[in-house]
Amino acid sequence: MVNGYKMAVLIKQVPDTSSAAGVNPDGTVDRARAKRMINPFDKYALQKAIETRAAHGGEIIVISMGPPPAMEVLVEALEYGADAGYLLSDRRLAASDTLATAYALYKAVVYLKDVDIVFTGLQTTDGDTAQTGPQIAERLDVAQITYCETMEIVDGRIHASRIIDGGIQKLETAAPALITVANSASALEHKKFANVHKVKALSRDKAEKEKRIKTINLDDIGAEPERVGLLGSPTVVGKTWKLGEKGGSCQLFKGDKPSHEVELLVDALKGGDTGVEEYVA
Numbered sequence: 001m002v003n004g005y006k007m008a009v010l011i012k013q014v015p016d017t018s019s020a021a022g023v024n025p026d027g028t029v030d031r032a033r034a035k036r037m038i039n040p041f042d043k044y045a046l047q048k049a050i051e052t053r054a055a056h057g058g059e060i061i062v063i064s065m066g067p068p069p070a071m072e073v074l075v076e077a078l079e080y081g082a083d084a085g086y087l088l089s090d091r092r093l094a095a096s097d098t099l100a101t102a103y104a105l106y107k108a109v110v111y112l113k114d115v116d117i118v119f120t121g122l123q124t125t126d127g128d129t130a131q132t133g134p135q136i137a138e139r140l141d142v143a144q145i146t147y148c149e150t151m152e153i154v155d156g157r158i159h160a161s162r163i164i165d166g167g168i169q170k171l172e173t174a175a176p177a178l179i180t181v182a183n184s185a186s187a188l189e190h191k192k193f194a195n196v197h198k199v200k201a202l203s204r205d206k207a208e209k210e211k212r213i214k215t216i217n218l219d220d221i222g223a224e225p226e227r228v229g230l231l232g233s234p235t236v237v238g239k240t241w242k243l244g245e246k247g248g249s250c251q252l253f254k255g256d257k258p259s260h261e262v263e264l265l266v267d268a269l270k271g272g273d274t275g276v277e278e279y280v281a
């Protein structure tokens with residue numbers, strides 16, 4: 001029984017998009033060669049959990065699903081102040097789409113037992129779908145607050161503000177809940193020396209390391225193998241291509257009013273001859 005809130009923070013390891021290492025000539029990522037990092041959006045989720053623990057007590061458990069190198073993000077999360085980390089790693093998870101990923105992560109959250117709040121990032125910098133969090137909430141059958149910017153817990157109820165088109169929406173719910181944290185929320189604080197020191201000491205203390213970092217597989221979490229990986233992924237990637245390649249063309253639609261410009265655009269999309277100006281970059 002945790003005093004305070006038992007929180008799970010989902011963190012994905014993604015290729016470092018600021019580096020060209022690991023990008024194939026066709027624009028696809030060679031994950032084995034790419035530099036790796038914590039998905040930047042997930043740092044906001046971790047910070048929300050750290051703030052919640054500071055205010056109300058509790059425990060922060062980080063879960064990452066990925067191949068063995070994803071252990072790096074768990075270690076880093078511990079350095080930032082997480083209490084424990086679970087790496088969900090299993091060859092049968094390879095090629096999972098968001099449906100399969102959400103199923104596996106949902107099973108991992110259930111495996112942790114009695115989680116009060118699940119925090120996820122808004123989206124990732126590689127898959128970029130923003131679907132995983134909401135799908136997990138559906139499977140857990142808990143309230144979900146997406147695009148959460150600020151939150152506080154008052155009398156056991158979560159009060160949150162979330163970003164919506166043109167404004168802020170205020171919501172209130174009881175735990176358990178899943179919250180996807182916006183990247184306009186507070187940024188992750190620097191690592192504290194004491195946490196980094198404790199993580200370094202784990203290499204000398206096997207028992208403590210096993211308590212704080214574990215690798216689990218599909219059998220541990222009771223996941224059905226046919227619901228993950230290629231078998232459990234109905235998504236089909238039809239084609240991939242590089243965005244923003246030099247040499248692309250740009251059409252400007254100039255009309256006397258916005259509705260006229262939209263008509264010109266629709267005509268062009270239908271293949272009509274609009275006579276608009278065309279610029280070649």
Ligand SMILES: Cc1cc2nc3c(=O)[nH]c(=O)nc-3n(C[C@H](O)[C@H](O)[C@H](O)COP(=O)(O)OP(=O)(O)OC[C@H]3O[C@@H](n4cnc5c(N)ncnc54)[C@H](O)[C@@H]3O)c2cc1C
Nearest residue numbers: 010011065095097098120121123124127128129130131132
């Ligand atoms: C047909 C197909 C095949 C694919 N094959 C592969 C493959 O072989 N290898 C591969 O690496 N990817 C593969 N992917 C990508 C895979 O779908 C995504 O990695 C995964 O579903 C998460 O989606 P996302 O990155 O869009 O996350 P989002 O939905 O954008 O992420 C939202 C949040 O969910 C959490 N989250 C998401 N993924 C994880 C994770 N793995 N661990 C912990 N937290 C997480 C994070 O908090 C994140 O901020 C494939 C996708 C498709 C469609």
